[in-house]
Amino acid sequence: MTADGAAVEPDRRKCWKGAIGLLLWAAVPGILQAQELPSSEESSAPASRARPPEEVWVVPPPVVPKRVAFQPQRLQEPSPSLPPGRALPVPANKPRRFLFTRRYGTPNTISREVLPDKSERWIFLGGVIINATTDDGEQIELATDEGVVWVRGGPMEELPGGFRTPGDGRSEVEVYLRGNVVVRTKSARGPLQTLRAQEVYYDVERQRAIALEGTLDFQPAPAPDPVHVSGAEVRRLDAENWEILRGSINASKLPSDPGFRIDAPRVTYEERFAQLRNLFGLPYRDLRTGEPVFGREQLVTAYGAVPRLLGLPVAYYPRIRADATDPLGPFVGFSFGQNRIFGTQFYTTWDVFDLLALRPPPGQKWRLHLDYLSKRGPALGSEYFYNIPAEVPGLSATTGRALFYGVWDDGVDILGGNRGPEPVPPFFRHRLLWRHQQELIEGLYFQGQLAHLSDKNFFEQYYKIEFDTDVNQETFAYLTYNRGKWWAAGLVEPRLDRPWNPETQWLPRLDGALIGQTFLNDWFVYSTRVHAGYARARPAQQPPFSLLPTDVAINAGRVGWQEELSLPLALGPVKLAPYGMLDLTGYSDDLHGDAVGRVWGGGGTRLSLPMSRLYENVSSDLFNIRGLYHKAVWGANYFYARSNVPFTQLPLLDRLNDDATDQSWRTMTPLQPAYLAGSDGVLLASAPLPTSPYNPQRYLIRRQVLNRLDTLDDLHVLQLDLRQRWQTKRGFPGQEHTVDVAILSTSVSYFPQADRDNFGKPFAFLEYDFLWNIGDRTAFTATGWFEPYDNGSRYYTFGTYFNRPDRTTFYIGYRQIDPINSRAVIASVGYVLSRRYYFTASSSYDFGLNQALTNAITLTRTGTDMTVSIGFTYNSLVNNFGFQFLIVPNVLAALSGQGRFAGVPLGMVNPVTQGMQRGR
Helix, strand or coil: CCCCCCCCCHHHHHHHHHHHHHHHHHHHHHHHHHCCCCCHHHCCCCCCCCCCCCCCCCCCCCCCCCCHHHCHHHHHCCCCCCCCCCCCCCCCCCCEEEEEEECCCCCCEEEEEECCCCCEEEEEEEEEEEEEEECCCCEEEEEEEEEEEEEECCCCEEECCEEEECCCCCCEEEEEEEEEEEEEEECCCCCCEEEEEEEEEEECCCCEEEEEEEEEEECCCCCCCCEEEEEEEEEECCCCEEEEEEEEEECCCCCCCCCEEEEEEEEEEEEEEEECECCCCCECEECCCCCECEEEEEEEEEEEEEEEECCEECCCEEEEEEECCECCCCEEEEEEEEECCCEEEEEEEEEHHHHCCEECCCCEEEEEEEEEECCCEEEEEEEEEEEECCCCCCCCCEEEEEEEEEEECCCCCCCCCCCCCCCCCCCEEEEEEEEEEEEEECCEEEEEEEEEECCCCHHHHHCHHHHHHCCCCCCEEEEEEEECCEEEEEEEECCCCCCCCCEEEEEEEEEEEEEEEEECCCCEEEEEEEEEEEEEEECCCCCCCCCCCCCCCEEEEEEEEEEEEECCEEECCEEEEEEEEEEEEEECCCCCCCCEEEEEEEEEEEEEEEEEEEEEEEEECCCCEEEEEEEEEEEEEEEEEEECCCHHHCCCCCCCCCHHHHHHHHHHHHHHHHHCCCHHHHHHHCCCCCCCCCCHHHHHHHCCCCCCCCCCCCEEEEEEEEEEEEEEEECCCCCCEEEEEEEEEEEEEECCCHHHHCCCCCEEEEEEEEEEECCCCEEEEEEEEECCCCCCCEEEEEEEEEECCCCCEEEEEEEEEECCCEEEEEEEEEEECCCCEEEEEEEEEECCCCEEEEEEEEEEEECCCEEEEEEEEEECCCCEEEEEEEEEEHHHHHHCCCCCCCCCCCCCCCHHHHHHHHCC
């Protein structure tokens, strides 16, 4: 480059032509206005450029934008008339400070000269950083290897290492940059923008630029990574608008090789403060007030857009427009699967508030599910979540969830096992659920649920995880009040057409209690509870039918009063607490239709003896032990109770199991002899009989479970237990922490009247629970429970596992259940193959049944832009082979719960797992 700038290399002609054309276009208004300039006395503040001084805000308040396009009301205002010959006033330039510093820390060459038109030209060689700042916070940083700066206008104030423009409307600063150019701009209210290119022409005062082979980077507020828009030519049209020719858009951590990008011949970027609009151009309105919603938009528009996944084109759009602060718009999540039960499955989740252009109240989300299952049919659902904290004026702490989901199903359910005859489901299968929890006033809580299912198997088939682990799909309203030691509750539970499940309707039920009241100088502790209610018990009216003799259809009123009085004593290290209990309960109808009053009472003694010993000299590098502290607590409970009415005479109003457990038990019990030959199968099939060791009510009585009022009877038992733990210090010197090296709990029950209470055997419920923490991340565990008589229940498990900070996990274990002859080996592994690849596998094989139960394998690749998972599953119980292919953009996980109107905590809605849950 020559000193006067005449010689231009051929590869820069396009940039210079654009710069000269932009200069001429910008200079025309100034030439026209020069004919109307005032006298020399007024030249220091020309009327065409004058404006009042700006007020500087520390935190600028939101203002309605000055652009007419976003203030339609101004279109109705009459245009102000101007005197003849008067030029249209425009804003004046801002005073701006320019400082020049070295770019690479090495000496550079700076030359300065005055041109014939009185303008100044600065030439920089060897790398320079030019900083231009204004008093209102606008910042521009230009870094380049070579550059030319032209300064025109009034006198400049000299500064050390730079100058200051007066801001009188006459000063102009233009810059030409070449070689590894980086331009960073930031306004007082806008985000940082970074332009990288080989050559750049920049008009500082008008904020216009032309760049060749450039890339524009900007960081939307909720996104984890900046957006990169690159193109053969990047144009800055003004402070708010950019245009990119032959451009490409991505938001990758690796912009040089993005996994997903959008190519387009023309891309525009606009940053503005305006009324927010959704994907369809509808203006957002506040749901509560109806007022328009204003905010900062970062609009990216691509014309003739071609999205490319891993370099391959996947679609074509004539026009795509998105807000970078909300790039996904109403889209929330997508998942895909394939298996024998549902066929090919597509699950999509959408934000309804975004679709309707509504700003929800804080803490509320509304989701729409649009799914398709090839072997079943299309599906439609909607979910609404609300989580209102107590800080919201006029409202108490409130949480809730409303759900509707339906499937047009013309397929056949595959649930596994021989279930016998099943009712024919309707064509449109659905579920409805509403849960609400609220603190009405201090201490007064309301919990309610409204649930409806179209048929018996829909919930289990489509929501298997929720069916196994969630609460019953009942309809109820439950009100509780707590104040100190007092407690009261009211329950109303109608039945909404669930004939396949046994259920007790309470219309209503009232409870009250006083817990832990002391008197006589705290010598005695007294607790009491009263209850009254009207119950309508209904057994299952569809197969599998109810099995227990006490589970019958009956309408009965029940009133009762239960008391407990104890005398805690401390006899040295021994803690002793004699106690007595009394329960008076009346039934309007028993199983024979007669009114009956039951008197149940008993008493006993609880004993506790803690012991400990410190072994300071015990040390082992192999077992990572430095001292050993052994703690043990001996416990005993002797109890004797009698009842004037046996439990076999009373209706079962208090349910024993949740719906899923009860249905499985009712289904399998009659089929036990077919699957388990010999006496064990016969005994398991006789479990409903009160004399059976597998009768669930008899089990609760022997275990001394006292919260099922209908299942109280005679009992004489001595329960013994020993809880032990061994503790040591682990960690770096000075940072040691106490850990449990091992934990062992054992217990046994002894029945003095074995013939009546324990099927003729004195001992039962021999149990142990052992955990050995070999290290902080490695452990061995074992549990056992058995009853020492023929055909008694036996349950054993043992296994070992360890995990590492890099998410590597291993587990292998063994589980044995008798008398059902189940002997299963379970193994799982999660292994980090590399920083990008993660492998998981799990398998279980039952050697008693000689059958593989479940098998699953998944390979996950976490890339710079997206996470890809490929998985295979096989369940031999239902002979179901499944395939899952999942692509999740990383921005989706980062923006979940962080969008423009986010208010519900992250994790409440997971679109991917929700899709898999809806399709099992």
